[in-house]
Amino acid sequence: MRHLFCLLFAGAIMILGAQRPDPQQLLKEIDSNLTSNSAKSTTRMIINSRRSSRTLISVNYSLGKDKAFTEYTSPPREKGTKMLKLKDQLWIYEPASDRIIQISGNMLRQSVMGSDLSYEDFMEDTELAIAYTAIISGEIKHENRDCWILKLTARKKDTNYYTKTLYVDKERNVPLYEASYAKSGKLLKSMKLSDVRRIGSRWYPHKLQYKDELKDGKGTEFIFENISLDLNIPDHIFNRAVLRK
Amino acid sequence: MFSFILKGILRDRSRALFPIITVVAGVFAFVFYLGFMDGYVDSIIRQNARFSTGHLKIVTNAYAQEIDQKPYDLGFLEIRDELVLWRKDYPAFDWLARINFGALLDVPDSSGNTSGQGDALVFAIDLLAENKDLEYDAMNLKKALLKGSLPQTAGEILLSDLSFTKLGLELGQSASLISSTIDGAMAIRNYRICGTVVFNTEMLDRGGVIIDLADAQELLNMPDGASEIFGISRNGKYDKKLFRQVKADFNMRHGGNDEFDPVMLTIEDQYSLGTMLAFMDYMLWVMNFAFMFLLGIILWNAGLMNGIRRYGETGVRLAIGEEKRHLYLSQLYEAIMIGVLGSIIGALAGLGMNWIFNHFGMNMTSYNRSSSIMSENIIYTAIDLKSCLLGMIPGIFAPLIGSALAGLVIFKRQTSQLFKELET
Known part of the structure; x- marks a missing residue:
């Protein structure tokens, strides 16, 4: 009788365990949804500061993990401002001064155009499955979607955010909420992802809401007006010469 | 009797010279010390009022909450009309709009790449507007200008001479200021360096930049x-009472609860200066008292020594029939005259020294390098009647008390013993 009870209990655990996906595999699924070989998008960034709201429109290109280029087209003050990322280097071009400044050191921690994103966030390119180890700590209903709660811990100590908590849509393998923490456990950034749409074989969130939890203000909305993935982007886009053009 | 005693003091140098020198030295040191301390505190107030706090300051409520961080993003916008009104309401003050912010001073090479960079503490003031002379005076700009000229057109800046030299710049060269807009976005603009300044204040001379508002x-x-x-x-x-009155009036008439409503602060309300000034005031009194006490003991001791040294003389005077009371009083008068004479000479010497340092200043640069207090590198001593009078108090009373105590022995002396004492 005692053996039978043990067998039943172990069986139940196996069944329950089988229902949960492998967390590392889940991270790979998320990466395959959110990362692409190349992308071109037009985005609207709504920055809700303590005093006012501003909307910035930009055209963005990316190629692999190492190359990214952004040009702001609106409002007039920011029009013509460009950012170029090549591997671990980042340059910004400011048309009013006609200067190209390399962003490095402490400047990387500053905000991108006054948003809740830092240049460091902008530079973050490592796939989740490579940068973090994961465990599934539970389930939650978030925005009417069934989600896994994923706890991530950085493999390297110098990662920007040592731990993360993700609510991952069970059906579409897309995170709908992300909280990023310092090593001390302090919440630094949070992000809500919504308006998940199908692009080819992927699910892709079209609206992101960032919040720098250390800053006053109501956060930054990041809306994809249009996005094309895995397309051919000419090489000259990712050349430093393009900044002054 | 006074003229007799005065003649005695002037003619018999062996009797009065040492006590007078002691009084002169003590009063001189005390007057100079008071002049220096007053000058130092004035320098702190003046320098803070010019560059950091004003005698009064109007900011937004939100800014006031984080004033130590100078959060210009919480400052005023579209303030022109209010400023006209405030200037009209409080004409005893010059009201100057300013923006202080931190930036990076970036110097480009011929191809536009960064060739040098340094931290900059930027003071944005009205350099080109109608009231520019007010700012020139308040910041002492004409005196601070070392090389080049003051800005004449938009896009020109003044740079601290130290940064200018350190970055190897030339007048007329272009440099960029990199900072953040009020919205937090990166802001870069190019400016022409038209001159260099030295404010004789370590914190400003390290990386100060003056730019038009x-x-x-x-x-x-x-x-x-x-x-x-x-x-x-x-x-x-620095009129503490007036400043407090204006502050109360302004906050009642113009203040509000919204985070961007204006609020007036006095110099004492900012950066713990109130506590520091109160503490310095208190310490000054404690030190004054201690100094006066020590000086009193020295001069008292000199008075006592003088009395004991002249033990024989008092004996002779008693022996030839001078009354004890008369003798005692003559010693007191003499002590007063020594005190007054020594105090006048000491106070004049102290004033003279204060005048020299008031005129030429005392270089405190090496001290200020390790000090977090904002004061001028050159300290100008204060010249006032108060320090003279305070210095003269111990100068007059201490020898008098010394002589009064030492002289009591006159009343204990017996005439019958005098000849015996004189024989020995």
């Missing part, structure tokens, strides 16, 4: 904005 408003995206409105008293005096 309109240029800063454009750089930081603050239309008609200012982070702080400085109120500089027109007579330049």
Whole structure:
């Protein structure tokens, strides 16, 4: 009788365990949804500061993990401002001064155009499955979607955010909420992802809401007006010469 | 009797010279010390009022909460009309709109790449507007200008001479200021360096940049904005009572609860200066008292020594029939005259020394390098009657008390013993 009870209990655990996906595999699924070989998008960034709201429109290109280029087209003050990322280097071009400044050191921690994103966030390119180890700590209903709660811990100590908590849509393998923490456990950034749409074989969130939890203000909305993935982007886009053009 | 004693003091140097020198030295040191300390405190107030706090300051409620961080993003926008009104309401002060912010000074090479960079503490003031002379006076700009000229057009800046030399710049060269707009976006603008300045204040001379207010408003995206409105008293005096009255009146008439409503602060309300000034005031009194006490003991001791040294003389005078009371009083008069004479000479010498340092200043640069207190590198001593009078108090009373105590022995002496004492 005692053996039978043990067998039943172990069986139940196996069944329950089988229902949960492998967390590392889940991270790979998320990466395959959110990362692409190349992308071109037009985005609207709504920055809700303590005093006012501003909307910035930009055209963005990316190629692999190492190359990214952004040009702001609106409002007039920011029009013509460009950012170029090549591997671990980042340059910004400011048309009013006609200067190209390399962003490095402490400047990387500053905000991108006054948003809740830092240049460091902008530079973050490592796939989740490579940068973090994961465990599934539970389930939650978030925005009417069934989600896994994923706890991530950085493999390297110098990662920007040592731990993360993700609510991952069970059906579409897309995170709908992300909280990023310092090593001390302090919440630094949070992000809500919504308006998940199908692009080819992927699910892709079209609206992101960032919040720098250390800053006053109501956060930054990041809306994809249009996005094309895995397309051919000419090489000259990712050349430093393009900044002054 | 006074003229007799005075003649005695002047003619018999062996009797009065040492006590007078002691009084002169003590009073001189005390008057100089008071002049120096007053000059030092004045320097702290003046320098803070000019560059950091004003005698009064108007900021927003939100800015006041985080004033130590100078959060210009919480400053005023579209402030022109209010400023006109405040200037009309409080004409005893010059009201100056300013923006203070941190930036990177980036020097490009011929191809536009960074060739040198340094931290900059930027002071945006009205350099080109109608009231530019007020700022020139308040910041002492004409005196501070070392090389080149003051800005004449938009886009020109003044740079601390130290940064200018360190970065190997030339007058007329272009440099960029990199900072953040009021919205937090990166802001970069190019400026022409038209001159260099030395304020004789370590904190400012390390990386100070002076820029026109309109240029800063454009750089930081603050239309008609200012982070702080400085109120500089027109007579330049630190009048605690008046400042408190104006503050209370302003906050009652113009203050409000919204985070961007204006609020007035006095110099004492900012950066713990109130506590520091109160503490310095208190310490000054404690030190004054201690100094006066020590000086009193020295002079008292000199009076006592004088009395004991002249033990024989008092014996002779008693022996030839002088009354004890008369003798005692003559010693007291003599002590008063020594005290007065020594105090006058000491006070004049102290004043003379204060005048020299008031005129030429005392270089405190090496001390200020390790000090977090904002004061001028050159300290000018104060010249006032108060320090003279305070210095003369111990100078007059201490020898008098010394002589009064030492002289009591006159009343204990027996006439019958005098000849015996004189024989020995």
